[in-house]
Amino acid sequence: MSLQDSQSQSLQDTSKSANCTAMSDVLNRIGDKWSVMVVGILGQNGTLRFNELKRMINGVSQRMLTLTLRNLERDGLVTRTIYPEVPPRVEYQLTELGKTLQKPITALWDWSSANHGSIMDARSIYDARSEALAASEPRKVAYVRG
Amino acid sequence: MSLQDSQSQSLQDTSKSANCTAMSDVLNRIGDKWSVMVVGILGQNGTLRFNELKRMINGVSQRMLTLTLRNLERDGLVTRTIYPEVPPRVEYQLTELGKTLQKPITALWDWSSANHGSIMDARSIYDARSEALAASEPRKVAYVRG
DNA sequence: CGGTATCCATTTGGATACTG
DNA sequence: CAGTATCCAAATGGATACCG
Numbered sequence: 001m002s003l004q005d006s007q008s009q010s011l012q013d014t015s016k017s018a019n020c021t022a023m024s025d026v027l028n029r030i031g032d033k034w035s036v037m038v039v040g041i042l043g044q045n046g047t048l049r050f051n052e053l054k055r056m057i058n059g060v061s062q063r064m065l066t067l068t069l070r071n072l073e074r075d076g077l078v079t080r081t082i083y084p085e086v087p088p089r090v091e092y093q094l095t096e097l098g099k100t101l102q103k104p105i106t107a108l109w110d111w112s113s114a115n116h117g118s119i120m121d122a123r124s125i126y127d128a129r130s131e132a133l134a135a136s137e138p139r140k141v142a143y144v145r146g
Numbered sequence: 147m148s149l150q151d152s153q154s155q156s157l158q159d160t161s162k163s164a165n166c167t168a169m170s171d172v173l174n175r176i177g178d179k180w181s182v183m184v185v186g187i188l189g190q191n192g193t194l195r196f197n198e199l200k201r202m203i204n205g206v207s208q209r210m211l212t213l214t215l216r217n218l219e220r221d222g223l224v225t226r227t228i229y230p231e232v233p234p235r236v237e238y239q240l241t242e243l244g245k246t247l248q249k250p251i252t253a254l255w256d257w258s259s260a261n262h263g264s265i266m267d268a269r270s271i272y273d274a275r276s277e278a279l280a281a282s283e284p285r286k287v288a289y290v291r292g
Numbered sequence: 293c294g295g296t297a298t299c300c301a302t303t304t305g306g307a308t309a310c311t312g
Numbered sequence: 313c314a315g316t317a318t319c320c321a322a323a324t325g326g327a328t329a330c331c332g
Contacts, residue, residue: 020204023186024179026258026265031182033173037166050294058166061326066295076268087293088332097264104257107250112172118243119172122222196314207306212315233313234312 029075030101034060034068039094040109042078043102047093077101175221176247180206180214185223185240186255189248193239223247 029035037057042048048056054065069092072078077098083089094102175181183203188194194202200211215238218224223244229235240248 020183022262023183023255023258024205026262027179027182029265031177031179033170033177036173036177037169040169054294059170062295063327064325067325074269074272075265076272077265082294085293086332088295090294097261097268100261101257104250104253107253109169111247111250112169115243115246116168116172119175119221119223122243123220126220126222200314208315209307210305213305228314231313232312234315236314 029071030077032068034064035072036105036108038065038068038072038092039077039098039101039105042092042094043099043105047091050090050092053092072098175217176223178214180210181218182251182254184211184214184218184238185244185247185251188224188238188240189245189251193237196236196238199238218244 030039034057037060038053041053041056045052045056050065050069053069054060054062057065060068069078069080073080076095078092079095081091081093083091176185180203183206184199187199187202191198191202196211196215199215200206200208203211206214215224215226219226222241224238225241227237227239229237
C-alpha cells in the first residue's frame with residue numbers, strides 16, 4: 001500500500017477488473033461529451049433552464065439534451081425542479097455529488113482547450129505520413145499483381 | 147479576466163462555441179472509455195505490449211484496442227514502437243503530451259471509484275420512484291379513456 | 293417552454309476468420 | 313504476437329411532428 005501512496009489508489013490491480021468495472025460503468029454515463037458539457041456548464045453557472053442549457057451547449061439536439069439530463073438526474077448528479085407555471089419553467093442544477101465531479105471535469109476541460117492545438121498538429125503530421133505511405137503502396141501492389 | 151482567476155479559463159463564454167468545439171473535438175477522441183482506460187493504464191505501467199494492454203483492460207476486443215491505440219497515436223498521445231523480431235513485438239507508451247493527460251484522467255478515475263457506489267444508489271432510488279409512478283399511471287389512463 | 297414519440301441513417305463494436 | 317478484413321446486430325443520435 002505504501003508504494004502507491006502518491007499514485008492513484010484505483011489504478012492498482014486493474015486486471016482484477018473491479019476498478020475497471022466501476023470506471024467503465026461511470027464512464028459509460030458521464031464519459032460522453034454531452035454529459036461533460038452539462039456538468040461543466042451547470043458547474044459554472046449554478047442554475048439553468050432547459051433552453052438556456054440548449055443554447056449554451058453548441059450543437060446539442062433537444063432529444064440528446066433531454067436524455068443527458070435524465071441520466072444525470074438518475075445518477076444523482078443533477079436536480080430537476082419543475083415550477084408549475086404557464087409557460088412551464090424547469091431548472092437544473094448540480095447536486096452535491098455533481099459538484100464534486102466539477103473539479104475533475106474542469107481539469108479535463110482545461111486540458112482540452114490547452115492541448116487542442118497540439119492534437120490537431122499531431123493529426124496533420126500523422127495523416128500526411130499515412131498519405132505518403134498510401135501513395136507509395138500502389139507501386140508495390142502493381143508489382144505483386146503484374 | 148480577473149473575475150475568473152480561480153475559475154476554469156475555458157469555461158467562460160461557452161456560448162461562443164469556440165471552447166465547446168475544442169472540448170467536443172477532444173472528447174470525441176479521448177472521451178470514450180477505451181481511450182481513458184489505455185491512457186490510465188499506460189500512465190501507470192509505463193510501457194506495455196499489445197496483449198498486455200488487452201489483458202489489463204477488461205472486456206476490450208482486439209479490434210477496439212487496435213482502433214483506440216491508432217487514434218491515440220494519431221493524436222500524439224501514444225507512441226508505437228515495432229521491434230522487427232519473430233514473433234513481432236510492439237510496445238506502447240505515453241508521449242509527453244499523453245503524460246500530461248494522465249493527471250486529469252487519474253482524477254476522473256479516482257472520482258469514479260470513489261463515487262460509483264453513490265451513483266448506483268441514486269439509480270436504485272430513481273428507478274424505484276419511476277416504477278412507482280408507472281404503476282400509478284394506468285389508472286389515470288383508464289379514467290381518461292373510459 | 294419543455295418536453296415525448298417516432299422514424300430512420302449512421303456509427304459503433306463484437307464475433308469470426310485470416311495473415312505476416 | 314499483433315494485427316487486418318469482413319460481416320452484421322445493436323446502439324446512437326438527428327430530424328420531425330406533436331403535446332400539456
